[in-house]
Each structure stands twice: as C-alpha cells, then as structure tokens.
Amino acid sequence: MKRGNEILVSLITLIRKEIKRYLRIWVQTLVPPAVTMSLYFIIFGSLIGPRIGTMDGLDYIQFMIPGLIMMSVITNSYANVVSSFYSVKFQKSIEELLVSPMPNWAILVGFIMGGVSRGVLIGCIVFGVSLFFYPSFTIVNPLLTISVLFLTAILFSLMGFINAIFADSFDDISIIPTFVLTPLIYLGGVFYSINILPDVWRNISMANPMLYVVNTFREGMLGVSDVSIPFALGMIIFFIIILTSACLLLLHRGVGTRQ
C-alpha cells in the first residue's frame, strides 16, 4: 500500500511537471496550432471550400473539421513527448528519474500523459476555433469521438517516446515528424475523402495508418467514414499495446537512457 502510494505520488509529480513544462511555454505550444488552424479554416474552409461544394454529402468546412483536429492532436502529442523526453536526456535530468525508486512503467505513463494532455487540450482549442467558422457543428457520437481522441493521443505519444529514446541529436527528433508524419497526415484523408481518388491511389491510401485514425474520428464527429470502424479501432488498440510493450522493453534494457 505504502509502495503503491509512493508510486502514485511520483507519477502525479511527473505528470504535473510535464504539464507545467508546456504551459510555461504556451506561446510556443498552445497558440501556434490555434493560429495555423484558423488560417486553414479561413483559406480552405471559408474561401476555397464553397467552390469545392460538398464532400461525402457534407459542407467542405464541416468535412475538414475532424481532420484538422486529428492533425493537431497527432502532431502535438508526438511533438510534446519527443521534445520533452529528448530534452531530459540531453540535459541529463533523466538521472533525476533513474536514481529515484520510480518504476519504468510510471516514467513511461508520466511522459505519455503529458503528451496526451497536450494533444487533447490542443484538440479542444482547435474544435473551439472551428466553431467560430461553423457554429452549427454538432457531434454525432460523443463517446466514439472522445475515445478516438484519447487513443490517438496515446498512440502518437508512444511513437514520440520511441523516437526520443533513439534520438542522439535535435535533428533526430525532427526527421520523423517532418518526413514521415506530416506527409502521411496530409495524405490520410484530412482534406478529402479517398472516394474521390482513382482506384489505384485509393488502394495505396488504404495502407496509410493515418487514414484510419482520421476516418474513425470523422465517424465519431460526423457519422461518415471511408474505413471499417471496428477494424480501425482494433488496429489503434493493437498498436498501442505493441508500442507500450516496446517502450517498456527499451526502458528495461536502458536503451538510450542508461550507459
């Protein structure tokens, strides 16, 4: 009981530290997504959107909203963990955690919760911004929406953690977001339905994991999707389990953390 209470206190301490970290630099962490997404809504939603017409039977701006929220959640949850965990490695303040009695799983959960909280907070901010441009927006399936929001933030926080474990320089923490995540997100159905693509590109798109995340979230918010929801949810949960196991194994072996 005493040990359990100690672990809980240490976990809360780490989560509080992680949240304070990104709130302290809110101009760098919270404001940019709101500004960027406002520009997307103005340009693609209000200016170009009416010329596009409808997508899957919905106003284009309405169709875009879930995609843009997911894009923000993915990039911010990933960025939070990769930059925070790499920074503690770089500054050697990871030693503060390693010398303490905190178990590896609590260290992992602490960083992941930091990423999830930022991802979800940004998601809420972007949703708030979207209501300025489309006030009549209503969420079709709140339970699915919230579930996918959290699952996605967890999944990409875990990916950020693994990236940070293997990173040896600040270049290493920007390569994957720039050259892997961003293209996959943009080609993952944020701005369009894959039904408008020729067969060959539609089939290729089906191999993009972002497509499943974005479409499952869109199903929750709007009730439309290009993919099977049970399959997509199953895959998200499957990858969360795989990545969690990988993170714990890497921490246990001391890869990137202990000499």
Place this chain on the structure above:
Amino acid sequence: MSQFALEITDLKKTYDSNVVALKGINLSVKEGDFFALLGPNGAGKSSTIGIIASLVTKTAGNVKIFGIDTDENFPEAKRLLGVVSQEINFNNFEKVIDIVTTQAGFYGISLKDSKLKTETTLKRLGLWEKRNDQARTLSGGFKRRLMIAKALIHEPKLLILDEPTAGVDIELRREMWEFLKEINAQGTTIILTTHYLEEAEQLCKNIAIIDYGELVENTSMKDLLSRLDVQGFVLDIDKTLDQPPSIPQFPMSLEDSTTLNVAIKKDQSINHLFEQLSALGINVLSMRNKSNRLEEMFIEMVNKS
C-alpha cells in the same frame, strides 16, 4: 540491517565499445563511514557509481545497499541512496525550488511534505534566498549546492558524491567540507570521489584506490598514510645560498636561493634537521609540506599499477 552501507562483489562493466571499465571490483563500506574512492581519470570510479545509482547497467557482479540486493529490490535500495553526479543534471530553466520539490515527488514524498523538506534543505545549504531563481542564473558553486540539495531531499542513509567540489572556489569548498562532515556526524554514510586529494585526506576515514578497473588499495586513511616512508618539505631560510647545504642524512636541493627542498624519512627527527642547519648558520623562517601526503602515496600507487 547489514552493518555495511555498501557491498560490491565482483562488479564488472564492459561498454558497448568493448572498453572494459571494471574488471571485478570487491568493496565494502561500513555504515557511518566517510569513504574516499580515488583513481585517475578513466579508472572506473564513475562507472562504479553509475552502476550503484542505476545510471549504468552492469555486465556482472552484485551490489547491495544496506544489505538490499539491487537485483532483487532496487526501488527499496534507491530509497536509501542519494547521488550527486559529476555533471549538472537538472533543467536549467526551472526554478531552484521547483527542481528540489519535484525531486522529492519522484521519491514518493507528497507535495505538502516535499515543500517543507525543500525549505529545510535549501536553508541548510544557503539556497533559500535563491529559491525563485532559474537554475541557469546560479553560479557554479550554487549549482553544486543545488545538486547536493536534490540528493538529500529524501534523507538518504548513503550519500555518494562524484567530484562534488570540482570547479568550486576554495572558500565554498571548505564550506561544503564542513557541511559534509556535519551530515556524516549525524549518521549519513558518505562515499566521495575527488581529484583534490587534500579533500579526501581531510574528510575521509577509509579509502579505496581504483585504477584500470581494479582496486589497487582498500584500507584506512591512517594506515595508508603511515606507509609513506619519505615526506618532502619546503623550507624558507634566512640566508642566500648558491648550492644546497651538504647534510648526508637529509638530501636537499635548492628551489631558489632562499628556498630548500628536503626529504625526511618517517623515522628521522625534524629537530635534528633544524640543529644541523643551525650549525651551518642557516635559520628556518617557515616550513610546509612539498605536496599533499596522500598525493605522494596516490602517485606512487597508480604508477606501480
């Protein structure tokens, strides 16, 4: 509970680069001891400390902290251990008070208790006035104190300091010596690595010397120093000389025209030297050790190994 604060058995470490840092160290440190772990750069001191603190993974061997096997119950062992690393290891952009309070939280100390403990610890180390300063604005000496504050926040029974006074001015160094003596007197076992051998001689009761990953000495400071056969002294004299005086029992050399270097064996009387010099019309104005006694011994041992 074990009478030993630390027991290390056949500890080995080979890094991925195939560098063999430790070749099988055996070492015991008694509870309440003030212990020096010395050795030249790259000897294996930091690897040993890193393994004890779980910052380095061992290749083989066993570590017990107050009888608790780190392979069996590392969290419990860590609770008894405080480590001051050689390099600064806190977030420079955080406030002093936040760094220490957070460290307490990592040890499972509640926020309310950790605030109280932080206040006590920071006051004890003269950091309370700087509690709201960002760590990056602190001087080198205060950063060192902050490292010690972090290591002490959970009141460990064993404190390991890896070169805690490196780069610290002499005044602050002596303040830290007093502080370490005080906490040792209160029952905290201390293991110290340092390049300042005077520091080890002043503070430590027992000593181990490590070189090329092996222990070359493990004994009491008194015993080690008693083995020093010859000590070098520097004498300032009142006469200007062109060549050193010839006294067969005491080999001498001139450092400059009014300064003599002399080697005195352990069984020789210094009074006898003064008498001999006086007979030659030379008076000694002042006298000091040529180098630290431990330093002479250390160099001798490391050269042998």
